[in-house]
Amino acid sequence: MAHQDQQIGSLLDNTFAALGGDVSSTTPDDGVNLIQEWIGIVRSNVSTQWVAEPLEKLRDAINAKNKHEIEELMHNLSGITVDLANNVASGKEREQLQNLSTVLKDFAQELTNQIHSH
Numbered sequence: 001m002a003h004q005d006q007q008i009g010s011l012l013d014n015t016f017a018a019l020g021g022d023v024s025s026t027t028p029d030d031g032v033n034l035i036q037e038w039i040g041i042v043r044s045n046v047s048t049q050w051v052a053e054p055l056e057k058l059r060d061a062i063n064a065k066n067k068h069e070i071e072e073l074m075h076n077l078s079g080i081t082v083d084l085a086n087n088v089a090s091g092k093e094r095e096q097l098q099n100l101s102t103v104l105k106d107f108a109q110e111l112t113n114q115i116h117s118h
Contacts, residue, residue: 011037012096019107024114028062035059047088051080067115074108 015034018026039055042048054077061069078101085097 008041008093009096011041012100015100016103019103028065031062032059035062048084051084054080067111071108071111071115074104074111078102078104078108 011034015038018030018034035055035058039052039059042051042055054073058070058073058077061073081097081101081104085094085101089097
């Protein structure tokens, strides 16, 4: 379990780095690779297995370059992440998930702004 906690911590760091910058600095391949890692993590825990489906939809939307669907799915994942933080996680993990939710929401909003400015 300690190994998985380290893996999650590292994945969170990578996710914050990828989503914390400008939307244009994150490539679709970066996003797909991160999502694939998250899918593996959420599938390994019975209390989070259900999160794999929206992550798979996001991965597919990124591969299809469907910005509107990506935006919508990221907003949904932001809500899912808050639910996980409040109902499954505790302590540092809860705080990290709450931060992740905010980053997802901010990234989706930046994507929204980018879509509507073109």
